Amino acid sequence: MPSFIHRSFFQRIFVHNIGLKLVSLLLAIGLWLVVARDPIAEVEMRVPIEFKNFPDNLEIDSANVTEVQIRVRGPERLIHRLQTADVRMEIDLANIHPGEQTFDLNGGQLHVPQDLEVVQLKPNQFHVSFDNRATRLVGIRPRVTGTFASGMQVAQVIADPPNVMITGPRRRVEAVEDATTDPVDVSGAVTRASFVTQAYVPDPLIQVVHPTPIRVTVIMEGSGDEKK
16 A cells, blocks of 8 residues: 555544644543542431322321431532432322331432432331321310419400311321410419410321411409309
């Protein structure tokens, strides 16, 4: 083969667009240096458990775990920038029915940024109970406290409105006798006193529907007086 053909061939391979090829080579070397010099690090963090496709007619009746502890490994520059908001533990409830359910937690339910690896997840199971949602009207029993004036006692306590609507797991809602209020202090009252407060149910899995301020009126009387 003539020598000029060899020269032409090598010119096309090595000389043509030599500037772009040098830039690409330098970028590749620079990227390799960044990756090679970026050490691997690990971090532990706690991540809340999130539910998706939660059925509209169900409520969580009990849960002994609300978050998981994970250990994540990856390039140190990414680990240092990692925030709790960047990580999600999602459980799909699309096919859930009332009753107890145990979920096996694994990396497939855990979403972390690219180039990071989950190396540990605790606990590896999540147990929760579901019940049908129930709604019910219950009375309000105001909580009255304080040191009464000598010879005085509470004759009547009036809540306005007298009832609230509550919602939650059916079993828990049916067990509620009444709602209560934040304490109202009637120390020193000798006739009547009014307070604006809130009603609630102590069970944390039961909510008041459309909470509104409750006016509590306390009427006092002498301990020897006849109640009217």
